[in-house]
Amino acid sequence: MSYSLATLWYERHRYMPGVLAVGFSALLIALQCGLLLGLFSITSIPVDHTRAHLWVGAPQTLSVDLGRPMPESYLLRVASQPGVEKAEIYIQGFAYWGKPNGGSELCMVIGSRLESDSLGAVKELTPELRARLTEPGAIIVDESDIGRLGIKGIGDVAEIIGQRVRVVGLVKGLRSLAGPYVLASINTARPLLRLSQEQTTYVLARCRHKSDAPGVVAKLRDFTSMTAFTQDEFSLRTRMHWLTKTKAGIALGCAAALGLLVGAIVTSQTLYAATAASIREYAVLQALGIPRWRMALTVLAQSFWVGILGIAVAVPVVLLLTQGAEMVNAPLQLPSWLLALAVGVTMTMAMVSGLAALRSLRLVEPATLLR
């Protein structure tokens, strides 16, 4: 066992605040980023829960919910691209939902084709639900939005911009941020969004291989009257738009920075105090001619182990909380890359704290041992 690790273990009570501070920082970063990721992944559900490899919309479309009408004839342009296997139209837009008992609510109407190989129908729509949606005026909403929409369940009737709609089914897990999703057929959705028969919001396409999508997108970008994205690009673009539009990124950055700062100060002070407590021992070593950098390396090794132990404390807690969040259906996402990022940032913080604690070695003066 290295000397620094031996010291850390023997004087664990002294180092405990540093370990806990690092753990707290890691926990804070992972959970905040995970929550934000989960929250904004809701915004790209229409992109992520469908089968299209590429999305084509009006020029400068910022996110999936901000699509604008464009000619349906663009469908041919997309379908004729080499590599494209199938293309279809997809309409989406905000509308006002008139509650049966009065009042209104902003909702997001999604109109897609309903065949079994449809590209735009979200995966939550079972074949049975799709069949029900073929009826004129039929819509499906998420069961968690029932209260928000002022309805009781299947069979209820409401109005969207004066058009009568009837709830024919409910889905689960289609959470929304700006307004509840209202799923419908193309024919039902068009009038709800005041689109003409010649208009669509997006053209979706599927390639023979998903890897062909970037090439097709590159070709479609030659057309200035429309804009094209791969599924992954559009998903990310949507989330990033929401992240920046709501300034949540700044809030996250400030909170994470604060957590890091507190962690860094506590860790640095812990290491400083621990080193200062051994200042006479270090002074003996320096009198014996052992170079100062060797002692500095020990302080840095201690900061490394404090970082590792802090993360070892934090990771199980993070995983436990993630499971807990799943149980209560909280939008927390913790992909492995995010966990790795939190670990990386926290370790960097611990090492920087170690560097800051090196100032304690300036107190080492062997001549003082002879007074």
Add this chain to the structure above:
Amino acid sequence: MLRERPTLRAIALSRTFGSGEVATTALHEVSLDLYGGEFALLMGPSGSGKSTLLAAISGLLRPDHGQVLALGKDLWRISDGERQAFRLKFCGFIFQGYNLFPALTARQQLEMVLRWGEGAPYREARQRTDEMLSLLGLSKKAHLRPVQLSGGEKQRVAIGRALIKEPTFCFADEPTSALDWAHGEQVIELLRNAARERGTTVLVVSHDARIVPLVDRVLHLEDGVLAEPEPARSSELWSVR
């Protein structure tokens, strides 16, 4: 026993602390020769400048005036890095108090000096450490931490730390002050053996008069002046061993 050429010479060392009316002269033109294998004792009342002299001749505290010639090197005319390298290669120190790392075992305290100082490989450091601990009578205590050792044992570990690299010089400041005489005598015996058997130049600073019969030479310092100043010899210094 004494060699003809000194391994360490202090020539007209002076050191003053403070300035103006509060200036205190700790050393006043002190000259001194020490020889290989010599076990010398530096005595004097508190505040007489003993520790300052020890610090100046061992390369820890720069004197205001004078020279320290150790194995041919003028210690205060070389760079800090060179002085550190000199101490690393040739000097061992024992200070008041034990100054042992609380978390490390007796073995680790000694190993650390070899591994960090000389970059000795683990096996070699372990072997040399165990030999030294055996010499100190601490083989069975190698795995114990300072809190588990008696005062005498801790001081022996501190001596082991000073002698493990087989230094040419060993400087000890009040090495018996915290010990009863039985343990103090053991400590002095260890230092005397280092001088006799390894040819180490040992200089001990102490108030303890019981040590006097056990050393080769006694130097008295009072008010920064050696009571019987040694003449600085002009002969060549000992070469590095």
